Amino acid sequence: MEYSIPSNGYFVLVAHPLVVRLTSDTAPRKLVTMNVPMTVSVNASDVEARLLDLLIERGVIDDAVAERARRAARTSRERIDVVLIRLGLVAERPMAEALAKCLGFGLFEASDLPVSALLTDQLPADYLRRCRALPVGLENGELRLAMADPLDQDTAAAVEFLVEHPVVRLVATPSDLEAAFDRLFGEKSDAGNRDEWLTARHDDANEGDAARLKDLASEAPIIRLVEETIARAVDEQASDIHFEPGENAVRVRFRRDGALSVAETLPLGVKAAVISRIKIMARLNIAERRMPQDGRIRLAVRGRDIDMRVSTMPTMYGESVVLRILDRSAQLLDLDALGLSAPVFSGFRAALEQPNGIVLVTGPTGSGKTTTLCAGLSRINQLDTKLFTVEDPIEYHLEGINQIQVNARIGLTFATALRSILRQDPDIVMIGEIRDLETAEIAVQASLTGHLVLSTVHTNSAAATITRLVDMGVERYLLASSLTGILAQRLVRRLCGACAIGRTMPPVMLERLVADAGLTSDATVHIRQPKGCAKCRGTGYSGRTAIAELMPITDEVRGAIVRNSTEREIEDAGLQAGMVGMYRDGLTRVLTGETTIEEVLQATRIR
Numbered sequence: 001m002e003y004s005i006p007s008n009g010y011f012v013l014v015a016h017p018l019v020v021r022l023t024s025d026t027a028p029r030k031l032v033t034m035n036v037p038m039t040v041s042v043n044a045s046d047v048e049a050r051l052l053d054l055l056i057e058r059g060v061i062d063d064a065v066a067e068r069a070r071r072a073a074r075t076s077r078e079r080i081d082v083v084l085i086r087l088g089l090v091a092e093r094p095m096a097e098a099l100a101k102c103l104g105f106g107l108f109e110a111s112d113l114p115v116s117a118l119l120t121d122q123l124p125a126d127y128l129r130r131c132r133a134l135p136v137g138l139e140n141g142e143l144r145l146a147m148a149d150p151l152d153q154d155t156a157a158a159v160e161f162l163v164e165h166p167v168v169r170l171v172a173t174p175s176d177l178e179a180a181f182d183r184l185f186g187e188k189s190d191a192g193n194r195d196e197w198l199t200a201r202h203d204d205a206n207e208g209d210a211a212r213l214k215d216l217a218s219e220a221p222i223i224r225l226v227e228e229t230i231a232r233a234v235d236e237q238a239s240d241i242h243f244e245p246g247e248n249a250v251r252v253r254f255r256r257d258g259a260l261s262v263a264e265t266l267p268l269g270v271k272a273a274v275i276s277r278i279k280i281m282a283r284l285n286i287a288e289r290r291m292p293q294d295g296r297i298r299l300a301v302r303g304r305d306i307d308m309r310v311s312t313m314p315t316m317y318g319e320s321v322v323l324r325i326l327d328r329s330a331q332l333l334d335l336d337a338l339g340l341s342a343p344v345f346s347g348f349r350a351a352l353e354q355p356n357g358i359v360l361v362t363g364p365t366g367s368g369k370t371t372t373l374c375a376g377l378s379r380i381n382q383l384d385t386k387l388f389t390v391e392d393p394i395e396y397h398l399e400g401i402n403q404i405q406v407n408a409r410i411g412l413t414f415a416t417a418l419r420s421i422l423r424q425d426p427d428i429v430m431i432g433e434i435r436d437l438e439t440a441e442i443a444v445q446a447s448l449t450g451h452l453v454l455s456t457v458h459t460n461s462a463a464a465t466i467t468r469l470v471d472m473g474v475e476r477y478l479l480a481s482s483l484t485g486i487l488a489q490r491l492v493r494r495l496c497g498a499c500a501i502g503r504t505m506p507p508v509m510l511e512r513l514v515a516d517a518g519l520t521s522d523a524t525v526h527i528r529q530p531k532g533c534a535k536c537r538g539t540g541y542s543g544r545t546a547i548a549e550l551m552p553i554t555d556e557v558r559g560a561i562v563r564n565s566t567e568r569e570i571e572d573a574g575l576q577a578g579m580v581g582m583y584r585d586g587l588t589r590v591l592t593g594e595t596t597i598e599e600v601l602q603a604t605r606i607r
Contacts, residue, residue, distance in 0.1 A: 047102050047151065048073075048079065052080060054098050054102060061089060065337060068087075068334065069084050079151070086304065097171075099150055100150075103169075105171050106144075108136065112146070112170070113136060117184040118136070119163055122163050123162060125184075128185075129185075131158075132147065132174070133155050133156075134146045136170065138165065141166070142167070143159065145169055148177050150170075150171045213273075214276070214280070216273035216276060217276035217280050219273065222270065222274065225266075225270070232263065233263070233323075238255055238325060239258075239324065240254070240255040240324050241253075241323040242322050243275065243321040243323075245320065248268060249266060250265070250267070250270065252265070257493045257539070258491055258493060259493070259541075275318070278323070279295070279312070281299075284310070284312065291314070292314070295309075296393065297323070306325060308324060309393060310323055311324075335376055338371070339545035340548055341547075341580070343550070343578075344549070348487055351484045351485030352376050352380050352454075356452055357447050358444065358453045358455065359453070360456065361373055361486075361487045361488075362457045362458070362461075363488055363490060367490050368489060368544075369489070370391075370395050370456065372546070373430055374398060374430075377389070377401060377454065383400075385428060386402070386424070387400075387426065388404065388424065388428075389401060389429070389431075390414055391406065392405070414431055415436070415439045419442065428453075429446060433455065434469070437472045437474065440469055440472050443455060459488070461549070462549050462550070462571070462579070467567045479561055480553075480562050483553045483561075485552060486550070488548060488549050488582060489547065489548035489582075490546070491544040491545070492547055492589070492600060493599050494542060495528050495530055495542075495594065496536035496539070498533055498536065498542075500528040500531060501531050503527045513591060514591065517584055529596060530596065547582055547600065550579060551571075551577075551579050552574070552579065554573075556576060582603075582604050583600065
């Protein structure tokens with residue numbers, strides 16, 4: 001058999017026995033005749049069924065998430081493991097562990113990485129990168145091959161052919177494999193150029209020259225530096241990237257699970273180039289350094305669609321830049337999966353099912369308010385309802401919902417957009433945030449004329465939301481008539497499921513916690529504390545969950561609102577109506593081993 005291929009390409013035909021003639025456009029390459037052991041055939045559908053069962057058994061997902069993944073897989077025609085990762089329903093590491101178990105393969109660990117690359121004369125780096133496979137050992141005549149996609153039988157068979165050794169597959173996470181490639185195959189010339197460029201002096205005097213700034217930001221080392229920093233943040237599931245110039249260096253910090261940690265320290269000389277590169281990506285004015293600017297970046301990282309909100313702020317030592325990462329492929333907009341306790345979940349769902357009224361979600365910046373509202377919208381989005389949102393900015397792209405981006409520069413504010421929306425005959429309207437009296441009054445009017453209005457307010461508790469709206473100037477009788485429910489929430493870090501250990505507490509303290517949580521003295525408690533492992537990067541925590549309080553607007557609460565009651569009196573009325581306080585909700589999570597008392601105290605500000 002004869003095949004014409006490009007001189008730098010590869011064509012592999014696996015047969016038994018195998019006879020292949022490979023030719024280039026200019027000259028014959030070689031004639032290969034060999035007997036190769038065939039790779040083990042794997043039935044993908046059987047693996048998918050076993051994989052879901054194993055993930056459910058291990059508590060990684062539940063039945064509802066599994067069914068959601070099945071529907072998404074049927075729609076996208078992708079494998080179930082790919083869908084679970086892309087939707088952010090399962091992290092890379094638990095997925096790799098489950099795949100290894102289902103397939104009977106080994107799991108690639110960092111300790112498996114050889115000191116130097118293997119078989120480079122037979123397996124070039126660019127070929128391996130495209131295939132997402134890496135040889136990590138040659139033992140007893142068998143090649144150990146770490147693969148990001150262990151079900152890729154074509155790649156395994158091709159490698160067997162090229163190296164003339166049977167292949168033993170290992171399951172690797174994409175991020176671990178990428179890091180291994182960088183370590184073994186990082187191009188020395190490029191690495192040297194980058195190091196030389198980073199240590200070179202690029203004086204701040206150049207910052208006044210826009211043309212010079214563009215030149216600096218277009219240098220290959222600085223482009224690679226910014227892209228690698230973003231990719232690393234995405235791999236580590238960070239929510240924010242902070243570039244903070246100081247007196248002697250530029251500090252780069254990632255926020256993971258709500259906590260900041262230093263990721264890298266850059267030489268001060270690259271400050272202008274790094275900031276200019278980010279500004280160019282966000283289409284901001286690189287010559288303006290005296291005023292704050294806001295922008296947006298959209299790019300693909302590791303095959304995932306990533307949006308980033310960019311904010312610049314002038315400081316003493318230069319501009320501080322913060323990138324908020326919005327992973328569109330990992331949006332978890334499932335109300336059932338937000339982690340709300342059963343009473344809060346049922347009450348919030350009931351409020352969303354009302355035909356009219358105002359449902360508010362409150363909390364500080366970064367407490368997940370928009371995620372909760374968008375998850376609620378996704379739940380009530382039906383073909384027979386028309387939904388509008390007015391946001392600044394649009395964080396989640398919701399199918400079937402009309403979303404409007406506020407643009408104050410042209411006069412498109414929350415209030416002006418709301419006025420026009422009401423002429424579009426909507427059933428449900430979501431307002432990104434109620435910031436002023438005009439927006440609040442229109443929201444109240446919309447709710448009183450048959451619309452369901454969802455919005456957020458920045459307050460510390462459900463009761464404080466009412467006093468905040470009154471302070472804005474909204475009449476109390478209008479609030480009492482229009483409000484349907486107020487959800488106040490915070491995010492606390494979850495204990496790592498792989499390393500958390502039991503915690504012994506003094507009996508007196510334990511009794512106090514049980515009583516404060518509203519449990520009986522004979523209740524089963526399981527208190528744990530963080531330890532730290534490779535899976536959670538030594539923090540002892542992995543992921544976050546919401547603790548919340550939901551104030552139902554009953555007749556008693558309405559009466560307290562109209563009577564000009566204080567915030568504490570309104571809260572007492574809510575508690576009498578069945579509201580479970582946020583602190584008490586958090587203690588319940590502590591006693592079930594989901595988080596720690598320190599996390600709850602920090603989130604609820606109780607000392």
